[in-house]
Amino acid sequence: MNRQVKNGILYFDGCNTLELAEKYGTPLYVISENAVVKKCKEIKDTFLQKYERTRAAYAAKAFLTTTMCNIIEREGLCIDVVSGGELYTAIKANFPPEKIEFNGNNKSLVELEMAIDYNIGRIIVDGLDELKLIESVCKEKNKKVNILYRITPGVKSDSHDYIVTGKKDSKFGIPLDDEIIFPAIEQAIKSKYVNFMGFHFHVGSQLQDNASHLKALETSLKLIKETIEKYDYITPEINIGGGFGIRYTESDEKRSYSYFLDPMMKRIDEFSKEAGITRPEVVIEPGRSIVGEAGITLYTVGTIKEIKGIRKYVSIDGGMTDNVRPALYQAKYEGIVANKAEEPKTDTVTICGKCCESGDILIKDAKVAPLQRGDIFAIFSTGAYGYSMASNYNKNPLPAVVLVKDGESKIIVKRQSYEDMIKNEL
Numbered sequence: 489m490n491r492q493v494k495n496g497i498l499y500f501d502g503c504n505t506l507e508l509a510e511k512y513g514t515p516l517y518v519i520s521e522n523a524v525v526k527k528c529k530e531i532k533d534t535f536l537q538k539y540e541r542t543r544a545a546y547a548a549k550a551f552l553t554t555t556m557c558n559i560i561e562r563e564g565l566c567i568d569v570v571s572g573g574e575l576y577t578a579i580k581a582n583f584p585p586e587k588i589e590f591n592g593n594n595k596s597l598v599e600l601e602m603a604i605d606y607n608i609g610r611i612i613v614d615g616l617d618e619l620k621l622i623e624s625v626c627k628e629k630n631k632k633v634n635i636l637y638r639i640t641p642g643v644k645s646d647s648h649d650y651i652v653t654g655k656k657d658s659k660f661g662i663p664l665d666d667e668i669i670f671p672a673i674e675q676a677i678k679s680k681y682v683n684f685m686g687f688h689f690h691v692g693s694q695l696q697d698n699a700s701h702l703k704a705l706e707t708s709l710k711l712i713k714e715t716i717e718k719y720d721y722i723t724p725e726i727n728i729g730g731g732f733g734i735r736y737t738e739s740d741e742k743r744s745y746s747y748f749l750d751p752m753m754k755r756i757d758e759f760s761k762e763a764g765i766t767r768p769e770v771v772i773e774p775g776r777s778i779v780g781e782a783g784i785t786l787y788t789v790g791t792i793k794e795i796k797g798i799r800k801y802v803s804i805d806g807g808m809t810d811n812v813r814p815a816l817y818q819a820k821y822e823g824i825v826a827n828k829a830e831e832p833k834t835d836t837v838t839i840c841g842k843c844c845e846s847g848d849i850l851i852k853d854a855k856v857a858p859l860q861r862g863d864i865f866a867i868f869s870t871g872a873y874g875y876s877m878a879s880n881y882n883k884n885p886l887p888a889v890v891l892v893k894d895g896e897s898k899i900i901v902k903r904q905s906y907e908d909m910i911k912n913e914l
């Protein structure tokens with residue numbers, strides 16, 4: 489996405505990647521503003537404008553900076569946060585509080601107070617215990633908040649075990665046992681301190697097909713129906729989460745938002761007609777699908793080591809500290825030698841990081857143009873869960889983040905210095 493090759497050099501959103509590496513140093517996260525905007529537009533065209541009473545809340549955990557908040561706001565999306573830190577970032581970026589939705593399985597009292605003080609739009613509540621905390625805060629502050637209940641729909645999704653969240657054995661959501669879910673619903677309906685808006689589910693991430701979304705939807709619709717029957721209460725909203733998969737490699741499916749959303753909207757419409765209710769407002773929470781393919785990471789090649797007959801290791805100046813996904817989820821990536829973008833890919837190498845971990849491998853068996861120390865290697869589709877999951881392991885400073893657009897670049901996060909890394913140490 490937004491990648492071009494000119495005179496053998498990789499360009500990203502009109503910027504020469506070699507010049508970016510030279511100017512800002514490596515490792516370097518590069519985010520294409522046009523690519524992010526294009527994804528937001530896709531969401532508007534195929535969801536927000538196609539269907540009335542819909543919202544899209546960007547899942548900030550995928551990639552969050554104040555600049556990203558500004559882009560998301562400008563594009564008319566809401567934002568979904570999962571911690572005091574993410575909430576703080578959004579507020580500091582002047583993101584309208586009423587367009588902020590707060591998820592998470594263990595929000596602290598302080599985080600809930602912060603959310604309630606800022607009058608944020610929704611709190612997605614993970615259980616009766618959290619509801620009680622919210623009620624006590626609202627009582628004290630004389631406030632009322634909009635809440636949804638996150639349910640555990642009990643569906644299995646086809647993704648890495650660590651990013652599957654909807655199965656029964658999950659730390660997320662409210663288990664659907666009658667003696668747990670119904671008292672929680674009843675309490676939310678009766679409460680003076682909350683407006684009970686409905687149910688939320690998120691089945692998992694990097695999903696390649698819509699099967700688990702559709703199953704979780706059925707479960708939620710059943711619950712909406714039971715809530716009407718038992719309490720004569722119509723929940724005005726349903727949040728169907730995110731998880732829409734992207735293409736990291738050629739073998740990943742190319743799925744559109746319509747692929748996931750159209751069948752769900754059809755089903756919700758049908759259900760509402762049958763139940764004789766107005767269709768609830770439908771909310772989605774896409775993260776990766778907005779920013780994943782909009783980012784690349786640039787590295788400088790260092791040591792090259794050939795183990796005869798076995799493998800050639802090409803070390804780059806970053807690794808699991810700026811992209812933990814291969815080590816954590818065995819995630820696959822593709823990349824290219826940015827300064828040899830048109831040369832034949834005649835070599836097979838393993839691109840490894842510089843951390844003291846054998847698992848610090850970014851790409852196994854990458855087909856590349858022959859590499860040398862000093863070359864610039866670009867890894868694609870690193871926009872989501874790269875920067876946001878980065879660490880200082882081995883006291884490696886966090887890379888800078890640069891935003892590019894139509895050949896212009898600007899730094900949006902400064903590279904961490906050694907001094908930055910020890911400044912909180914006493």
Ligand code: LLP
Pocket residue numbers: 547549550568591651653690692693694729730731732773774775776777813817872873877
């Ligand atoms: N909504 C909720 C409640 C979530 O828990 C998540 C992701 C999302 C939305 C956004 O999902 P997305 O559209 O980005 O797939 N670190 C992992 C991904 C963890 C996702 C956790 N929840 C990775 O790098 O693959």
